[in-house]
Amino acid sequence: MPKRSIEPLLWLVFSAGGVVAALLIPSLLFVFGLAFPLGWLSPPSHERLLGILEHPLTRAVVFLLCTLSLFHWAHRFRYTLYDGLQIKHLNELINLLCYGGAIVGTVVAGYLLLQVP
């Protein structure tokens, strides 16, 4: 029996993360990273933002955006190091840091989203 590889699953998550990151991050980063801080647009009141975050659907979307994007980063960055810098002897350490980082980030995201009052 051939040995099952986890690679297709990682690729699937990488791919799903690529889609959500492409669809949602540019607009969110534009408003929260540039438009609100620079005063091009007025930021939503705390009350309004809390209201949006309280909705279970928002929290589900934010959670998926965080976890899928992190696994997307982990997979892509791992291969960037692998191909770009050719540091293959550190493969195991790199895998641990990349996917481990994504798992830690997922737990932190879940915790923070559950803390929303």
Next chain:
Amino acid sequence: MNDSPMYTKDHPRWLRSRVSTYWWLERSAYLTFILRELSSIFVAWFVVYLLVLVRAVSQGEGSYQQFLEWSRSPAVLFLNLVSLIFVVFHAVTWFNLAPRAMVVHLAGRRVPGVWIAASNYIAWVLSSAVVAWLLLGE
């Protein structure tokens, strides 16, 4: 060939020339590839930024104002500007690649790649519109 990207412990001396560590500087297409791959770092940074915002909002009005203050600092603004450029680069390259990753058949015919790319761009516009509708205006 071994399908896992590991070194085998003992391997015959392969006849191949050594590739420079900076091979990706040799051609613009290689550089584009490596920059596209590096966009993932900025995707990860955005997740951190978003989670800092979520935490600030749950902690109350004061923390949210502090977050807005912090987001105005030059270092954060600069990082977010660079991140936005990379994230848009990711989105465009991702959508343009979609027709090659996805082969869709409708009524026995292959859907042209342009349509698949176009539907991705439409989804991008719609999801950005939802974000704007949620966060902007009264």
